[in-house]
Amino acid sequence: MVDLKGQYNKIKDQIDTAVIQTIESTGFINGPIVKEFSKSLEEYLGVKHVIPCANGTDALQIALMALSLKPGDEVICPSFTYVATAEVISLLGLTPVMSDVDPDTFNITAEIIKPLITSKTKAIVPVHLYGQSCDMEGIMNLADEFGLYVIEDNAQAIGAKYTFSDGIEKNTGTIGHIGTTSFFPSKNLGCYGDGGAMFTNDVEIAKNLKMIANHGQEVKYYHKVTGCNSRLDSIQAAILNIKLNHLDSYSSSRNKMAKYYDESFSEISELSIPKRQHNSTHVFHQYTLKILPELRNSLIDFLKENNIPVMIYYPVPLYKQEAFSNYVTSDFTITNVEELCNTVFSLPIHTEIENSSQEFITQKIKEFFNK
Numbered sequence: 001m002v003d004l005k006g007q008y009n010k011i012k013d014q015i016d017t018a019v020i021q022t023i024e025s026t027g028f029i030n031g032p033i034v035k036e037f038s039k040s041l042e043e044y045l046g047v048k049h050v051i052p053c054a055n056g057t058d059a060l061q062i063a064l065m066a067l068s069l070k071p072g073d074e075v076i077c078p079s080f081t082y083v084a085t086a087e088v089i090s091l092l093g094l095t096p097v098m099s100d101v102d103p104d105t106f107n108i109t110a111e112i113i114k115p116l117i118t119s120k121t122k123a124i125v126p127v128h129l130y131g132q133s134c135d136m137e138g139i140m141n142l143a144d145e146f147g148l149y150v151i152e153d154n155a156q157a158i159g160a161k162y163t164f165s166d167g168i169e170k171n172t173g174t175i176g177h178i179g180t181t182s183f184f185p186s187k188n189l190g191c192y193g194d195g196g197a198m199f200t201n202d203v204e205i206a207k208n209l210k211m212i213a214n215h216g217q218e219v220k221y222y223h224k225v226t227g228c229n230s231r232l233d234s235i236q237a238a239i240l241n242i243k244l245n246h247l248d249s250y251s252s253s254r255n256k257m258a259k260y261y262d263e264s265f266s267e268i269s270e271l272s273i274p275k276r277q278h279n280s281t282h283v284f285h286q287y288t289l290k291i292l293p294e295l296r297n298s299l300i301d302f303l304k305e306n307n308i309p310v311m312i313y314y315p316v317p318l319y320k321q322e323a324f325s326n327y328v329t330s331d332f333t334i335t336n337v338e339e340l341c342n343t344v345f346s347l348p349i350h351t352e353i354e355n356s357s358q359e360f361i362t363q364k365i366k367e368f369f370n371k
C-alpha cells in the first residue's frame with residue numbers, strides 16, 4: 001500500500017548519516033535531537049508545544065490522562081476508526097460513546113454528535129480519517145457550548161490544513177485542546193519503528209502531558225501522579241527530523257495520485273471517489289473509495305489476482321467489536337457506519353509516484369468494470 005523502500009532510497013544519504021551520528025553520540029534516549037525535532041514540528045504546525053511519546057496510541061492515552069477525567073465520564077468518538085481511538089478511553093475506565101459519521105467525508109460532525117451529549121460527557125475525540133479534517137469549527141463551537149475537551153486524533157492527517165469561516169487557517173491537531181499523532185512507518189510522517197506525539201497550545205496541559213509521559217515526575221524521583229513511560233527514541237527523532245522537511249512534498253505527491261485516480265474512475269458509476277471537504281486540505285493517508293457492497297469482494301479478488309494491494313479500512317464498526325460489547329446493546333447498529341464497513345476499500349497511495357504502477361492499477365480497475 002506504500003513504497004517505504006523507494007522513499008528511503010531518495011533520502012538514504014541524509015538518513016544514514018543522521019542515524020550513524022545518533023548511534024555514535026550514544027544519546028539513545030532523550031538526546032538533543034529529540035528536542036530539536038519537537039521544535040521543528042512546533043514550527044511546522046504552528047503550535048506552542050509538541051511533546052513526543054512512544055506511539056500514537058500512547059499519545060491518545062496520555063492526552064486523556066492529562067485532563068483529570070473520572071471513571072464513568074463519557075468520551076464521544078467515531079465508531080468508524082482505528083481501534084486505538086476507543087481503546088484508550090475504555091482502558092482508562094472512561095465510557096466510549098461511539099458515534100455515527102458523515103457517509104461522504106467519513107468523519108464526525110457537530111450535528112451528528114450533538115444528540116449524544118449528556119451530563120456525563122467530558123470530551124470529544126474527532127478523528128481526521130484518511131487525511132482530511134473533521135468540521136472543526138462546528139465541533140469546537142459545540143465543545144465551547146457544553147464545556148467539553150477536544151482531543152484531535154491526527155494520526156492520519158498530519159500536514160492537513162483546516163480553514164475557519166473567518167479565513168483563519170490552522171493545521172489539524174492544533175485546533176482542539178490537545179492533538180495527537182502517530183509516526184508508525186506507514187503514516188504520512190512515519191519513522192522506522194514506533195513513535196508518536198502530542199500537541200497543545202496550553203502551557204498547563206503541556207506540563208501535564210510531559211509529566212505523565214515521564215512516570216508522573218517533573219523532578220527526577222519525585223512522582224506527582226501515576227504516569228507511564230512513553231518516549232520517542234533519538235534514532236527515530238533523527239529520522240523524523242529529516243523526513244519532516246519532505247512532508248509537504250509527500251502530501252503533494254499523494255494528492256497527484258489521488259487526482260489521477262479521481263479522473264480515471266470518473267466514468268465508473270459503480271464507484272464513488274472520495275469527497276473533498278471544502279474547508280480542509282486532504283493529505284490522502286488513504287485513498288478510499290466506495291463500491292456497491294455486492295461488487296466489493298469480486299473486485300478485491302480481481303485486484304489480488306493481479307497483485308494489486310487493496311485494503312479495507314475498516315471492516316467492522318467499533319461497537320461490533322467484542323472488546324466494546326459492554327458499552328452497547330447487542331442489537332445496537334448505525335446504518336451509515338454499517339454501510340461504510342461494507343462498501344469502502346483503499347488503493348495504494350505513494351509518495352514516489354514513479355514507482356507506483358498507478359496506470360496499471362487504474363487500467364485493471366477499468367477492465368473489471370468493462371470500461
Ligand SMILES: *Cc1c(COP(=O)(O)O)cnc(C)c1O
Binds near residue numbers: 153194
Ligand atoms: C495509527 C493510528 C493510531 C495509533 O497509532 P500507533 O502509533 O499505531 O499506536 C491511532 N489512531 C488512528 C486513527 C490511527 O490511524
